[in-house]
Amino acid sequence: xxxxxxxxxTLHAQDRYFxxxxxxxxxxxxxxxxxxxxxKIVTAALSIKTGAVxxxxxxxxxxxxxxxxxxxxxxxxVESDKYPNGSFKGTITNNADIKYxxxxxxxxxxxxxxxIHGVTRPVSTKGKVVVAEKSIEANTSFNVLVADxxxxxxxxxxxxxxxxxxxxxxxxLEPFTP
Amino acid sequence: MKKTAFIITGLLFVGFVVVGYLMxxxxxxxxxxxxxxxxxxxxxxxxxxxxxxxxxxxxxxDKRIQLTGVLKSIDTSGSLILGAAGDPGExxxxxxxxxKESLSKVSAGSTVVVQGICSSFSQDKPAExxxxxxxxxxxxxxxxxxxx
Numbered sequence: 001x002x003x004x005x006x007x008x009x010t011l012h013a014q015d016r017y018f019x020x021x022x023x024x025x026x027x028x029x030x031x032x033x034x035x036x037x038x039x040k041i042v043t044a045a046l047s048i049k050t051g052a053v054x055x056x057x058x059x060x061x062x063x064x065x066x067x068x069x070x071x072x073x074x075x076x077x078v079e080s081d082k083y084p085n086g087s088f089k090g091t092i093t094n095n096a097d098i099k100y101x102x103x104x105x106x107x108x109x110x111x112x113x114x115x116i117h118g119v120t121r122p123v124s125t126k127g128k129v130v131v132a133e134k135s136i137e138a139n140t141s142f143n144v145l146v147a148d149x150x151x152x153x154x155x156x157x158x159x160x161x162x163x164x165x166x167x168x169x170x171x172x173l174e175p176f177t178p
Numbered sequence: 179m180k181k182t183a184f185i186i187t188g189l190l191f192v193g194f195v196v197v198g199y200l201m202x203x204x205x206x207x208x209x210x211x212x213x214x215x216x217x218x219x220x221x222x223x224x225x226x227x228x229x230x231x232x233x234x235x236x237x238x239x240d241k242r243i244q245l246t247g248v249l250k251s252i253d254t255s256g257s258l259i260l261g262a263a264g265d266p267g268e269x270x271x272x273x274x275x276x277x278k279e280s281l282s283k284v285s286a287g288s289t290v291v292v293q294g295i296c297s298s299f300s301q302d303k304p305a306e307x308x309x310x311x312x313x314x315x316x317x318x319x320x321x322x323x324x325x326x
Contacts (some may be wrong), residue, residue: 016309018310020270032235040257040272041320042272043310045309053309058320061297061320067205085298092316
């Protein structure tokens, strides 16, 4: 019994959890075409003590099916040579409701600043935190308006790209040991 | 004469349409099968970046590189991590979907030959207000895969 109690209280004793292989997918849906791209080398970190959350997204690592769309995305839309990384810095505002010492699935309210294409805007979203014995999964999904980040789409392809793009974030975080 | 000009114009137009269609629908380049611009070990690449990241970035970023290294871990969603156990320096390879199936054929600890585009390098000193700092030297690759 003493060993069991000891095991539970030391579960997630570390404060910082991170991954360098988080996944972000964005999805644009129009009547003419659906466009999807996935990035599998997102760096993400969470402080379970404070609820602070941070992401860094290398923009060139978004993989598209079509080569020309990937080229346009990098050269014209997000200008990835000029703005190589997207980022998010925020907080789980209901962090006190998440029992990091008890395996289970918890709703998370996240607020923070999202930076894409050199433009920073506030974002508020809901997500899920799945606490397991040795890791924490943090997932969320939200929409962004392309124009909010000064991403201009040429009129020639404007009908093929949605004005609002869905972003899906999936991360499996492990304890950081310095 | 007019008829010939009309036929030639028509053929040119069809040609442009076909080329345009092929360009538009063409899939992304398979970076794993193309000839690499550099061939080295994961350890050599990490050492070069850690020694002088400005020079190494100028030399290797956005270049197609073939690497040999030990697999530290595999993320079955589509990425590999090369590096030595206990060594904070790592190389993260984002595996292109066309090579995702090959991930099931390798395991942590095995030596692999991979290729992709070297995308970025980071090595931040720990900072209190930055959760992403102090995570060790990291080189990132995109459009990668295990060499067939």
